[in-house]
Structures are given as structure tokens and as C-alpha cells.
Amino acid sequence: MNHTNPPGKITTGQPAAPVSLAAHRRNRVYTIITLSGLLGLTILVASTIGSAQIPFRTSFAIILSRLPLIDITPAWPRGFETIILYVRLPRIMMAGLVGAALAVAGAAYQGLLRNPLADPYLIGVAPGAGLGATIGFLVLLTFPWIGFGLIPLFAFIGALGAVAVVYTLARVGKTLPITTLILAGVAIGAFLSAITSYLFTHFGRYLHGIIFWLMGGLSMSNWNEVRLIFPWIIIGIVVIWIHFRPLNVMQLDEDQAQQLGIKVERVKIILIIAATLITAVAVSFTGLIGFVGLIIPHAVRLIWGPDHRYLLPLSALVGSIFLILADAAAHGLIPPREIPVGVVTALCGAPFFLYLLRRKKGLSFF
Amino acid sequence: MIELKDVSIGYNRRPILTGINFQVASEEIVGLIGPNASGKTTLLKGINRLVRLFTGRILVNGIDIAIIDRGALARLLATVPQNPTLPAAFTAFELVLMGRTPHLGLLRYEGSKDIAIAWQAMEATQTAYLAERRIGELSGGERQQLVIARALTQQPKAILLDEPTANLDINHQIETLNLIKRLCREQRLAAIIAQHDLNLAAQYCDQVVLLHRGEIYAKGTPQDVITTQNIKAVYGAEVAIHPHPVNQLPVLYITAGEDKEVLAKGKR
Numbered sequence: 001m002n003h004t005n006p007p008g009k010i011t012t013g014q015p016a017a018p019v020s021l022a023a024h025r026r027n028r029v030y031t032i033i034t035l036s037g038l039l040g041l042t043i044l045v046a047s048t049i050g051s052a053q054i055p056f057r058t059s060f061a062i063i064l065s066r067l068p069l070i071d072i073t074p075a076w077p078r079g080f081e082t083i084i085l086y087v088r089l090p091r092i093m094m095a096g097l098v099g100a101a102l103a104v105a106g107a108a109y110q111g112l113l114r115n116p117l118a119d120p121y122l123i124g125v126a127p128g129a130g131l132g133a134t135i136g137f138l139v140l141l142t143f144p145w146i147g148f149g150l151i152p153l154f155a156f157i158g159a160l161g162a163v164a165v166v167y168t169l170a171r172v173g174k175t176l177p178i179t180t181l182i183l184a185g186v187a188i189g190a191f192l193s194a195i196t197s198y199l200f201t202h203f204g205r206y207l208h209g210i211i212f213w214l215m216g217g218l219s220m221s222n223w224n225e226v227r228l229i230f231p232w233i234i235i236g237i238v239v240i241w242i243h244f245r246p247l248n249v250m251q252l253d254e255d256q257a258q259q260l261g262i263k264v265e266r267v268k269i270i271l272i273i274a275a276t277l278i279t280a281v282a283v284s285f286t287g288l289i290g291f292v293g294l295i296i297p298h299a300v301r302l303i304w305g306p307d308h309r310y311l312l313p314l315s316a317l318v319g320s321i322f323l324i325l326a327d328a329a330a331h332g333l334i335p336p337r338e339i340p341v342g343v344v345t346a347l348c349g350a351p352f353f354l355y356l357l358r359r360k361k362g363l364s365f366f
Numbered sequence: 367m368i369e370l371k372d373v374s375i376g377y378n379r380r381p382i383l384t385g386i387n388f389q390v391a392s393e394e395i396v397g398l399i400g401p402n403a404s405g406k407t408t409l410l411k412g413i414n415r416l417v418r419l420f421t422g423r424i425l426v427n428g429i430d431i432a433i434i435d436r437g438a439l440a441r442l443l444a445t446v447p448q449n450p451t452l453p454a455a456f457t458a459f460e461l462v463l464m465g466r467t468p469h470l471g472l473l474r475y476e477g478s479k480d481i482a483i484a485w486q487a488m489e490a491t492q493t494a495y496l497a498e499r500r501i502g503e504l505s506g507g508e509r510q511q512l513v514i515a516r517a518l519t520q521q522p523k524a525i526l527l528d529e530p531t532a533n534l535d536i537n538h539q540i541e542t543l544n545l546i547k548r549l550c551r552e553q554r555l556a557a558i559i560a561q562h563d564l565n566l567a568a569q570y571c572d573q574v575v576l577l578h579r580g581e582i583y584a585k586g587t588p589q590d591v592i593t594t595q596n597i598k599a600v601y602g603a604e605v606a607i608h609p610h611p612v613n614q615l616p617v618l619y620i621t622a623g624e625d626k627e628v629l630a631k632g633k634r
Contacts (some may be wrong), residue, residue, distance in 0.1 A: 243472070245472065253447075258414070258416060260468060261438075
């Protein structure tokens with residue numbers, strides 16, 4: 001990257017760029033491998049954090065004993081194993097999946113909308129999920145025999161419904177102009193939030209339970225939820241990632257992207273569906289965790305550059321690691337009390353991001 | 367080779383251009399001239415299938431563009447738009463390599479062949495020394511040349527350029543047009559250049575097409591089309607036209623005058 005030519009030397013004819021391009025790509029691949037290792041380490045470290053006093057070594061040993069090819073004879077109380085494997089680990093997995101989903105969806109929206117303020121919630125997911133969950137809570141209060149396990153379903157339907165309405169309203173003929181999409185998203189969002197606020201003023205005393213959901217949190221995670229969201233989030237991330245080249249080319253304007261052979265409208269639809277789906281799946285269970293989807297892609301772009309081929313997987317890894325650590329801090333800092341994880345993500349993430357922004361002041365975002 | 371046969375194109379319901387007929391052979395440069403809003407850019411967009419084709423047929427290398435896939439069209443036809451948006455954080459080489467997009471599937475990485483083609487295009491446009499610079503740091507002229515390099519990287523049969531010299535100084539204007547002329551010859555490209563500067567159009571184009579209110583007002587060699595009468599009729603401007611002292615191509619001379627409205631008021 002820091003390849004400079006001595007003044008006066010004629011460089012034409014030397015294959016300098018292709019060679020350094022290969023080096024650049026190798027570096028990115030190494031970064032992805034390193035961060036994957038770091039993610040594994042983060043999972044191990046986060047499993048040692050919690051209100052129950054389990055020694056560091058024991059938590060490590062319990063997790064490692066569950067990995068294939070590793071044989072450790074259990075020398076710990078049964079209870080420790082339950083806490084690590086059925087309380088802490090699903091929570092960590094949930095945090096990792098949701099962090100990856102939000103970061104990748106954020107990167108996809110930012111790339112698609114060519115707008116640095118875009119995040120996974122911009123075109124209706126958040127207000128839709130919020131209203132869905134609130135209505136669901138009220139319905140389930142009225143008919144408690146249905147079971148409160150269905151709140152995520154209501155949130156999911158609300159999120160997808162809101163985006164579907166935004167999408168339909170924003171369409172002009174056969175095209176989907178980006179500005180219209182953002183404006184329709186903001187307008188529908190305001191409308192749905194207003195309904196949610198109204199429900200709160202009217203039924204506020206019944207709705208305490210939902211406030212926690214709205215602030216976002218991972219404390220209720222279990223393996224069933226992890227199993228349910230895992231395939232969706234992985235498939236969504238892969239679908240977005242295989243569109244890295246259209247996303248790169250669409251950083252030019254849409255006319256140029258079409259002149260380079262990209263079917264712009266089709267790519268938009270696929271990416272909106274995939275990004276919305278993984279966001280909706282994530283927030284249905286964990287509520288509205290803010291900041292990850294906005295800041296992680298920007299941080300990755302500032303450090304490793306704008307090429308979506310690497311931006312998307314790196315965002316997934318960094319988003320994962322970041323949310324696992326933030327959640328560990330949320331329940332580990334002042335046990336047994338829990339700080340909402342959204343508070344931690346913003347409190348730790350914002351200063352770090354501003355530091356990056358100032359350090360690379362001269363560089364443009366996209 | 368580009369052929370337009372009785373083409374009418376426009377937006378949504380209304381055709382902006384009608385009855386457009388002309389051909390561009392390989393190695394030939396056709397200049398598209400005409401006043402603002404005469405439809406030059408719309409015509410280029412029509413050949414690119416970015417606006418609606420109402421009637422007629424557009425053939426590139428004998429292939430009807432209406433029936434092929436966008437990727438196939440991008441392998442036949444490259445475009446250098448006017449003032450393109452370019453992402454500031456990508457490097458010059460990454461931008462040029464984007465020209466390989468129509469040749470690559472979703473999951474195919476650019477191989478050494480693609481990299482070599484992009485690199486050759488940068489050498490042909492003398493932009494190789496910019497390869498690792500970020501687009502945001504480059505000047506307007508450098509960006510223009512990179513977009514031309516990107517177009518070459520598409521390995522097209524025809525190339526469309528929308529006012530490629532609009533924001534360039536005189537030296538860069540000449541360099542850019544010399545480059546386009548050389549590339550057309552070397553790579554056997556058919557080129558259409560939308561051009562505001564009639565002197566440059568006269569010097570560089572083999573044929574010119576003069577557009578007026580959505581129709582072709584005149585077409586032919588620069589000597590036949592760029593005449594005092596035609597310029598007066600289409601642009602409404604009074605100019606003197608004389609043959610170039612070296613190559614006899616038409617050259618426009620303008621004379622400072624007074625605002626017509628002021629004159630009209632004075633007469634009243």
C-alpha cells in the first residue's frame with residue numbers, strides 16, 4: 001500500500017499495480033483469518049464473565065471439552081457446566097450472530113443507499129418491529145393463553161410489514177429511486193413510532209415488559225433461539241456477500257453501474273430483502289440494539305477500505321466480536337445488575353469511532 | 367459498428383428524439399452536436415438502454431440491443447459519462463478493474479488475465495502511474511482518463527463519450543481527444559462523442575450529426591454540417607466560419623456583441 005515511485009522514474013511498463021494488488025488481497029485474507037481467531041478467543045473470554053464465580057481455567061476447559069478432537073476429563077461441578085453451556089454460551093452465540101447480522105445489514109444498506117447515515121433500521125425495520133412487539137404484548141396480555149413466547153413473531157411481522165409498505169410506496173414504475181426509499185422509510189417510521197408512543201400513553205402501565213425489549217438485550221437467550229436464527233442470518237450474510245461486486249460498482253452512480261452490466265434494480269431488491277430479513281430476525285429476539293449497524297461498517301471501512309469483498313466479512317467478524325464484548329460488559333461490570341447492551345455499545349463504540357474518524361480525517365468515507 | 371434505424375426514444379410517455387438514422391463504422395468517430403437540451407445525452411442514454419426506446423432499432427456490431435442482457439450489452443458497448451460520480455476511497459486501479467464487471471460472474475474473482483487487461487488499459491491511457499492513488503486525490507483530467515481506461519477494460523466494440531472534454535483545459539482537451547482517436551484506430555472501436563465545442567468536433571470527428579429539437583437537422587462531414595447557416599438556424603448564434611489554415615476543416619470565429627434584449631429595448 002505504501003508503494004511510492006522515486007521521482008523521475010518512468011513507471012509505465014512495470015507491472016507494479018497488479019503485484020501490489022495481490023499483496024493487498026493476501027493481507028485482507030490474513031486479516032479475516034486473524035479476526036476469526038480473535039472471535040474464537042472472544043467467545044472463550046466472554047464465557048468466563050458472569051455473576052457466578054467460575055474460575056477462568058474451568059470455563060475454558062468446559063468449552064474446550066465440547067469441541068471435537070479434544071479430550072478433557074471433567075473435574076468440575078455439574079452446575080458449572082450448566083451455567084457455561086446453557087446460560088452463558090447461548091447468550092454469547094446470540095450476541096455474535098446478532099452483531100454480525102446488524103453489521104452486515106448496515107454495510108449493505110450504506111452501500112446500497114450510498115448514504116453514510118444509513119443503518120439497518122433506516123427503512124422501517126425498527127419502528128415496525130417496535131410497533132409489532134407492542135401490539136403483540138397487548139394482544140398477549142388480553143389472551144395470555146397464547147403464550148408470551150410469540151412476541152418475536154409479532155416483532156418480525158411488524159418489521160417485515162413496515163419495510164414492505166415503505167418499499168411499495170417508494171417504487172416509481174419499475175424502479176426504486178434511493179432518495180424516495182429513504183424518505184418513505186423515514187416517514188413511515190415516524191408514523192409507526194407515533195402509534196407506538198400513543199399505545200404507551202394509553203396502556204403504559206401494562207407495557208413495562210416491552211420497554212426492556214425495546215432497549216434491546218440478550219439476557220433471555222437460549223439455544224432454541226440460537227438454532228432458530230442461525231440459518232437465516234448465515235444465509236442472509238452469504239447472499240449479501242456474493243453481491244460484493246455489484247455493491248462495489250454501485251458506488252459509482254446507477255447509470256454507470258448499468259453501463260457496466262449490473263442489473264441495478266434486481267440487485268437492489270435482493271439486497272433489501274436479505275438485509276431486512278437478517279435485521280428483522282435479529283431484532284425479533286433481542287430488541288433494538290442500536291449503534292452496531294451504523295458504526296461497525298464505518299469503522300471497518302476506515303481501517304480496511306471500501307471494497308465490499310472484504311468489507312462485508314470483516315464487518316460480520318468485527319460486529320460479532322464487538323457485540324459479544326459489549327454484552328459481556330453489560331452484565332459483567334456491575335453484577336448482578338445489567339446495563340442495557342445498547343448503552344454499552346454507544347458508550348464504548350462512539351468514542352472509539354470518533355478516534356478513528358479523527359485519525360483518518362483526510363480520507364473520504366466511500 | 368453502431369447503427370440507428372428510425373429510432374425514437376425518450377422518457378416515460380413522450381419521445382424526446384424522433385426519426386434518428388445514422389451509422390458509425392469501426393475506427394470512425396461521429397460527433398453529436400447541437401444546443402443544450404437538443405437531446406445529445408438522451409440519445410447516448412438511449413443507445414445504452416437507460417431510457418425507453420419507442421420505435422426503431424439500435425444495432426451494435428449487428429446485434430439488436432433491445433434483445434440482449436445488460437451484461438452482454440456492456441461487453442459490446444462502453445460509456446464515458448459526463449461528470450461521473452466516482453467513489454473517492456477506491457484506488458485508481460480498482461476503478462479501472464471495475465471495467466471487467468460484465469465479463470465476470472457473481473462469484474468469479476478477477477484473474478490475472480483481467481488484471482493484465484486493466485493494466486494495459488491504464489498504460490494505453492498513460493494513467494499507470496496513478497494506479498495506487500485514491501480517486502479522491504485526483505484531478506478532473508486524471509479522473510476523465512481513468513474512466514476512459516475503465517471503458518477500454520470492458521473490451522467493447524463501440525464507445526460512447528458524453529462531452530469528454532467539458533471541464534478540461536485546452537491541453538487536456540487535446541490530449542484526451544488524441545487519445546480517443548488513437549484508441550479508436552488501435553482497438554477498431556466505433557465512437558460517438560457528444561460535443562459542445564464545435565471547433566473540437568470539426569477537428570476530431572469523421573462525421574457530425576447536428577441535433578435540433580429532437581431531430582437530426584443535418585449530418586455529414588464537418589465541412590458540410592458546420593456552416594454559418596446551420597449554426598444560425600440551430601443555435602441562433604451569429605458566427606463566422608473559415609477553413610482551418612492547415613487542414614481546411616471549418617473553424618468558428620466569434621465576435622463580441624451586445625445583449626440582444628438591451629438592443630431590442632433601445633429600439634423600442
